[in-house]
Amino acid sequence: MKDLLKQNVATIVTKNINTAPIFRKHKIDFSCHGDMLLSKACEEQNVNLKQIVKELNAVNDNIYYLKDYNSWELDFLIDFLVNIHHDYKEENILFLREYGEKVTKIYGKEYKELKKVNVLIQEITEYILEHMRNEENTIFPYIKKLIVAKNKNHIPDTKNSPLNEPIDSLEDDHEKVGYAFKQISKLTNNYFLPRDACISYKILYLKLQQFEEELYKHIHIENNILFPKAKKLERSFYKV
Structure with missing residues (x-):
């Protein structure tokens, strides 16, 4: 270091x-x-x-x-994000949406922070799902086309640099979801459990904490590895 x-x-x-x-x-x-x-x-x-x-x-x-994501080939990195991270995020954010509602209905009056936490969970669930659909249907296939073009020494028509704007939008999504989880962490005092917390309460906090950790790792891989390398690859086709 x-x-x-x-x-x-x-x-x-x-x-x-x-x-x-x-x-x-x-x-x-x-x-x-x-x-x-x-x-x-x-x-x-x-x-x-x-x-x-x-x-x-x-x-x-x-x-x-x-775990050395920076050394992976881009197409393999994309497959990893879709098949491992996206599957995990979809399954667990849907669980959190349902479980957050359940726990809040039972304990929301006693623990006021639960209501605010649940509102944030409900707000970001569809946001996260739509974000992943967008990546899988547009950005990721386009990056893979660039990889194929490079491997075949083919020059695609990329002079308008279609990656810049959509990647900016995806990074904005990351910012919003990341901020929501910072709010959740703050509301829960870094997922600190009340002394008399029941098993349902404990499960909710544990799953939220695990999801937050995986979320930040996912955002890091995209923001700091995949997207910069994809932009660099795209630029390589129209360097003068």
């Missing part, structure tokens, strides 16, 4: 995914706001810079291939 102070947060995590838990622990957003230098990110979150550098330098540099 060399020259950490010269790198932005996204670059650090992209180079070594093993650093992600450290940033999550310190509430530093490497997914949607990874363009900040480490020093700036620490300043905003009131994190001791020397301490986090020490923690990052202690991270294992040996990255397990199945």
